[in-house]
Structures are given as structure tokens and as C-alpha cells.
Amino acid sequence: xxxxxxxxxxxxxxxxxxxxxxxxxxxxxxxxxxxxxxxxxxxxxxxxxxxxxxxxxxxxxxxxxxxxxxxxxxxxxxxxxxxxxxxxxxxxxxxxxxxxxxxxxxxxxxxxxxxxxxxxxxxxxxxxxxxxxxxxxxxxxxxxxxxxxxxxxxxxxxxxxxxxxxxxxxxxxxxxxxxxxxxxxxxxxxxxxxxxxxxxxxxxxxxxxxxxxxxxxxxxxxxxxxxxxxxxxxxxxxxxxxxxxxxxxxxxxxxxxxxxxxxxxxxxxxxxxxxxxxxxxxxxxxxxxxxxxxxxxxxxxxxxxxxxxxxxxxxxxxxxxxxxxxxxxxxxxxxxxxxxxxxxxxxxxxxxxxxxxxxxxxxxxxxxxxxxxxxxxxxxxxxxxxxxxxxxxxxxxxxxxxxxxxxxxxxxxxxxxxxxxxxxxxxxxxxxxxxxxxxxx
Numbered sequence: 214x215x216x217x218x219x220x221x222x223x224x225x226x227x228x229x230x231x232x233x234x235x236x237x238x239x240x241x242x243x244x245x246x247x248x249x250x251x252x253x254x255x256x257x258x259x260x261x262x263x264x265x266x267x268x269x270x271x272x273x274x275x276x277x278x279x280x281x282x283x284x285x286x287x288x289x290x291x292x293x294x295x296x297x298x299x300x301x302x303x304x305x306x307x308x309x310x311x312x313x314x315x316x317x318x319x320x321x322x323x324x325x326x327x328x329x330x331x332x333x334x335x336x337x338x339x340x341x342x343x344x345x346x347x348x349x350x351x352x353x354x355x356x357x358x359x360x361x362x363x364x365x366x367x368x369x370x371x372x373x374x375x376x377x378x379x380x381x382x383x384x385x386x387x388x389x390x391x392x393x394x395x396x397x398x399x400x401x402x403x404x405x406x407x408x409x410x411x412x413x414x415x416x417x418x419x420x421x422x423x424x425x426x427x428x429x430x431x432x433x434x435x436x437x438x439x440x441x442x443x444x445x446x447x448x449x450x451x452x453x454x455x456x457x458x459x460x461x462x463x464x465x466x467x468x469x470x471x472x473x474x475x476x477x478x479x480x481x482x483x484x485x486x487x488x489x490x491x492x493x494x495x496x497x498x499x500x501x502x503x504x505x506x507x508x509x510x511x512x513x514x515x516x517x518x519x520x521x522x523x524x525x526x527x528x529x530x531x532x533x534x535x536x537x538x539x540x541x542x543x544x545x546x547x548x549x550x551x552x553x554x555x556x557x558x559x560x561x562x563x564x565x566x567x568x569x570x571x572x573x574x575x576x577x578x579x580x581x582x583x584x585x586x587x588x589x590x591x592x593x594x595x596x597x598x599x600x601x602x603x604x605x606x607x608x609x610x611x612x613x614x615x616x617x618x619x620x621x622x623x624x625x626x627x628x629x630x631x632x633x634x635x636x637x638x639x640x641x642x643x644x645x646x647x648x649x650x651x652x653x654x
Contacts, residue, residue, distance in 0.1 A: 214288055216295045224327040224516040229309070230292045232284055232317040240287075244279035273313055281308065284317060292321070299326040302518035303525075324516035329576035332510030334633060339502040341639035342495035346487050354483045355462055362470055363457040370454065371418050374404045377455040378416055382427075385446045393437070393547055394445070398452065412447065425449045435550040500630050503637045508573045515568055523564040524557050531556070571626075578629040585624045590617065593624055 214236075217229040245264045254262035254270060268275060285306065293300055304321035311317055365377065372378050378401050384394025403413045415427045427447040435441040460466045467479035532542040546552060577583075591605075598608040 214292065216292045218296045218298065221322075223514060224325050224519075226296070226298055226323055226325050228292055228296050228298070228304075228321045228323065230288060230319055230321065232288055232319075234314055234316050236287075237280060237284060237311075237315075237317040238313075240280035240283040241276045243283050244276040248276070248279065277311055281311065281317070281319070285319070289321060293323075298323065300324070301326050302516070302522045305518070324518040324522075327513055327515060327519075327572065329572050330512040331573070331576055331580065332507075332512070334507045334510065334577055335636040336638055337503060337506040337510065337633075338638040338640060339499070339506050340642050342498035342502070343642070344488070344491045344495045346484055346491065350487060351480055351484050354487055355480060358470060358483070359459045359462060359466070360457075362466075363459045365455045366458050367453055367455050369421065371420055372403060372416050372451070372454050374417065375457065376403050377401070377457075378403060378451055379453040379455075380416070381450040381452065383448045385448070386440060386443050391440060391445075394447070409445075416449065416451065419451050421451050421453050423451050425451065432550055434552075434555070436546045436552050437550070499637075499639060500634055503633050504570055504574065504630060506637075507577065507633055508569050511569075511573045511576070513569055513572050515565060519568065520561065520564055523568055524560055527560050527564055528553070528557055531560075574626055574629050577633065578625055581629065581632060583625050583629045583632065585621045585628070589624060590621050593620055 214233070215231045219227045219229070221227060242264070245267070249262065249264075249267070250260035252262055252267050252271075253259055254266055257263075257266070264276075289304065293304075300323045302324035304323050307320040307322070309318040309320060311319075368376075380399050380401055381397045382395065382399065384391055386394075401407060401413065401416075403416060405413070407413070409429045409431060411429045412427055415429075416425060419425050427449050428444065429447065430444045431437075431440045431442060433442045460469075462476060464475050467473050467476045471479050471482065473479045473482060535542055535545050540548075542553075594608060594612065595605050598605040601608070
């Protein structure tokens, strides 16, 4: 096997790999052994026709595609390593030469980690996150706690906004029921926007026991293309109406939901909780602001295949989270009217932001020579062990070398961010505004 590397524009590269004809012949034989049972050749028992006969009947290229995949699995990882490129995407494979008795020549076009040109990264000025707690915020937190402790009570009146209506429904398009348009005993919160626009509003004013014709139009970008943009009729039966009854904010409520006897004591505790939360949020906000400024000052151009690989990972993670909640991705797409492409489009700004942040922080880390000692690494794994109530020794038995290096890298990244924040100039909003005004003059 020989490997040649050609650097292309925009952080792309092409790896050309030449594989000996004998190795390609072996790959063809492997493909034949795996798939020969698929062929029915007159005069031979199924699976017993020789390779030459199958090639004569179906053409000598019959096993080329599978053989190419065998060769790629066997050679590409070594070729990528030999190229010494920092590859950040899946390869786009092309075939330059393939055939009996010939060396196989294929190309792998890949994105490589782009160069980062750092600008100013020490002493950047950003607006400091505010940690002030207002009386309004305390009242909002109190209202949230009241909402959490609300009772749901069935009522005999007309439906209004924020009620929960239990409904049966059947949907029709062109006078025919459509798949996924039927439901029974569905609890619909009016005003939640769960259903197609206009559906929930048409239930307002109706009572339990009534049958309602709901006329809506599916959005033009609805996920199920056969329904997109079409008018639909839903036959709805209202089975019950419930409302939320929110408890009063008084001493009785405070004593029921907390360890305190009075509302004033409870509100002071809510203020304390808010302060702790806001300080944690401020730490994260300050980090994000500093990193954003450092990234803004840097120059980095992301190759498109790198972004696509990041989107693949993000989409897969999203699908797995939905699956853990019992919602398969195909069902989620149907419910929401979204498509896989639309979700990826929505994710793209975050993918680009995450990649740029990571690349720029890594560039600072390397320039500042931020390293993590074995002792520091041990501290982090001990925290993990405590979190999962495990003995440190037992945890480390299950940790691979790769996981150790991943943790070392995570810690180094965080220490780099900490360094940037410690060097930054965090100013109050009014002071930053004054500085910007002075700079413009």
C-alpha cells in the first residue's frame, strides 16, 4: 500500500491510496465467500457456483463494490494515520482505478483541522453578568412554586385558555381519515401550541360532552409531505374540562411546601436559592462572554465537512435523548411537522459556534502551554467516584487510557477558560457603555 497526500484549499486534503492487485483479489474472494449464497446459477447448488461462473453470468465487477468496502475497512485507518493529517471529517471516497489484475487506487477527500490565528485573548473587556436579586424575581419564583403545587380540578363550564381538555379526535383530509390523525383520551392544554395552529382556539367556549368540528390547515412545511398545506377537518369530542387551582401565597402555603412557618421566612429562603443559582449562572455567563470575545478576535475558517460531521453527532445525540424519553425520531418528526434537514439547519449555528470555541480554546491552550498533571487528573476522577458513590480504585479499573486522556483534555480546556476569565476585564454594564463611547470618540 502506498499513500500520497495533496493539500487542498479551505482546510481540505486528498489522500490517494494504492493497494496491490493481489490484495484487491483477496477482497473479492472475501466478498464472494460472504455473498455466494445469494446467487442461483443453473447447474449448481445454491452457494456452490464458483467465482468465475458468477462473474461470467453477472460481469466481473459483480463483487467490486463489496470488495472496495473490504479494502477501505482494512486500509483507510492506516492510510489516515500514515498521512499525518489531523482529520476532522468522514472521508469522501472516490475510485481512480479498479479492475482485475490492476492495483486498486482510491482517494479519500477529508477536512483537516483548520489553522487558528489568535487575536487579542488576554485582557479582553466584556460585560460582567449581574447577580442582583430583585423583588420581582422573588415573586416570580414564588409564583412558580405555587404553580408547581397547583391542583387540577374538573369543572363544569366552557373551556377557556390554560384549561386542560380531555378529547377524542379523528382527522380527515379530502373526506378521508389520515394516518396519525386519531387520538383518544388526549389531555390537551389550551394555549400550549401542541396541536396545529388554530386547533386549540376553536375548542374555547365548548363544554364537556359537546362535539366540535375543528377546521385547520396544515403548515406548508409540515413534516408529512402528503399533508403539508392541506385543509383538514377534525371531529372532536370534549370528554372533560379541568382547570388548575393555584394555592394562595400565605403562611399556610409556606408551611406545606417548606420547613418554614411563615411566608416571609420562605421568601427569604427563595431569595437565598436565587442568589446561589444566579452566581452559578453568572460564572457560566462570564466564561461564555470571555470565550465569545476571544473567538471574535480570532480568525478561523471551518471546512464544511467538519460542520457536517458535528451536525451528524448532534443529531444522533438528540435522537438518542428522544429515544430515552420513549419518543422515536420518526414519531417526533411527524408530531412536530419538522424534517431531519430542518432540525440540522436549526442546529447549524450551534455546531459552528461549538467548533470555533473548541478550536480557539485549544489554540490558546497550546500557546500558553496549559497542561494537566497526573495528580490533577486523579483529583477529577476522585470527584467522579464520589458523584457515583464508588471507590476511586474500583472506578479506575473500568477507565480506559482514552477516557483518561479525554478527561485530561476536558480539564485542560476548563483551566484555559479559567485563565482567560482571570485575565479578562469584567466591567459593569454602565462602565462598558462609557468605555465604548470613549473609544468611538
